[in-house]
Amino acid sequence: MSSSASADLHAGSPDDALEWARARGVGALAEKMGFEWVEFSVERSVATIPVEGNTQPVGLLHGGAYVVLGESLGSMAANLHAGPGRLAVGVDINATHTRSATSGRVTGVCTPIHLGRSMTVHEIAITDDQGRRCSTVRITNMIRDLSAS
Template sequence: MSESLSAPSDALAWVTSRGMGSLAEKMGIEFVEFSRERAVARMPVAGNTQPVGLLHGGAYVVLGESLGSMHANLHAGPDRLAVGIDINATHTRSATEGWVTGVCTPLHLGRSLTVHEIVVTDDQGRRCSTVRITNMVRDLPAS
């Protein structure tokens, strides 16, 4: 990330104080690590399943978008805003219990676009989903 862009020295405290939004909170998403290099959060399977007991595919996407968008906003700095413009997910395994953990790594951090990959694994460390999100970075609207 460009050093010219302002970022809090304690990024985990920044993201915790900012909050994740009501959807992520309802889903039980918890940040574990948040730094300029990567972001990690976890989410319970219970309460986020399809009728057959598998973690809902959309839940993987919510976890991925929460991580990628928050990390993009850290990169954007205090006078800019990152907004999602594209997201996709490939589900390769189904979690049925415990927690899943998303590890978000930036692939591209530019002035106007960011791209992040989020690898979601189950409690045994097996990859369940791979999410990629692209965010557009914009100036905050004038007040």
């Protein structure tokens, strides 16, 4: 999708935004972890990762895996909000893990808390296959113009 096409994503269909996200990619780490998009828009983004292959030595989903899922969702949503010619970069992230996933997939649902011109804040609720919350991630992104050095 061209950058001029991405300018119309706010008014475009959710399918266009999901196509943009898939074309842009989520980066090598999230790809290695098995990141899969489910839904993508400024208002709500959803993705999953498998537990298998992303565990600690004791068989629990690694805490860092929750954070990678959350950061990938929040940063991509912030960049969609930022629009063409602008870039959102993470400046703060935190996670509170409240349950351990040991099998299946976990699902992250990202919703905005604040969508400003220069900053976004997103909350990502990550649940297991039974819908139980395992982790809550919050990410703050700074938005800057690409023309600024």
